[in-house]
Amino acid sequence: MYDLSAIKPKKVPVMLSDCKQRHLLFDLNALAELEDVYGGHADALKEVQTGSFRAIRATLWAGLLHEDPNLTIKDVGAMIAVDGMSIISDAIVDAFNIAVPTASVADQPPDVCSKDAPQDF
Template identity: 45%
Template sequence: MPASDVKLKPIPVELDKKRNLKFDMNAYAELEEKFGTVQAALDLLNKQQFKATRFLLWAGLQHEDENLTEHQVGAMVSPADLAHISEPLMQAIMDSLPKEDDSKNK
C-alpha cells in the first residue's frame, strides 16, 4: 500500500473537551520551523519544557481547528496535567512516523 493511502489515526486526549491529536505534514512543518528538527522538539518534550510541550500540543491539534492559538491550548492544560498529556502526545507523534520496516521496504 502506498504511503499516501495510509490514514493517520487521531489519538484522543482530554483537554477542555475531548480532542484528537494528529501529526500530519503541516504539524511536522510547524515543528521544524520552530525547533529546527523534529528530534529537537522531541528532546524538549522529554525534558517537559512548558513552551515546547504547549507548542507540540498546539501543532497536533491544528488539524481540528486552524484558528486555535498556542495561548488557547496553554489555557487548556495546567502544569499538573503534563503527565496526563505526555503519553497521548508522544503516541500521536510516534504513530505518525514511518516504521523502520516501512523505510526498508521502499
C-alpha cells in the same frame, strides 16, 4: 532516524482541562509548524520528553491545528492543567510515534496486499 515517507497520520485522543476530548494528529502540516518553531520535529519531541512546558504547549498546539486552524499557542496553553502534563506528554509521544515511525519500522517492506499498494501488473 525518521523516514518521512512512512508518515501515516492517525488521531490520538487527548482530554484537556476544558473537559473536551480532542485528537492529536501530526500530519505534514503539524510537522512543518514544529519545524518553524524548533528547526525540526525531532527536536520538538526531544524537548517534550524532557518535560519542557514550552515544548509541550507548542507540540500540542501543532497536533491540534487540524481540528481548529485558528488556535494559537496561548489558546492551547490555557487548555493545559499543570497536573496533567505527563498524560499530555505521553499522548504527544504516542501520536508522534504513530505519525513518524522509527527507521526500523519504516524499513519493513510495504503491505503489498493493501488496497493502497501500487499495482504493477
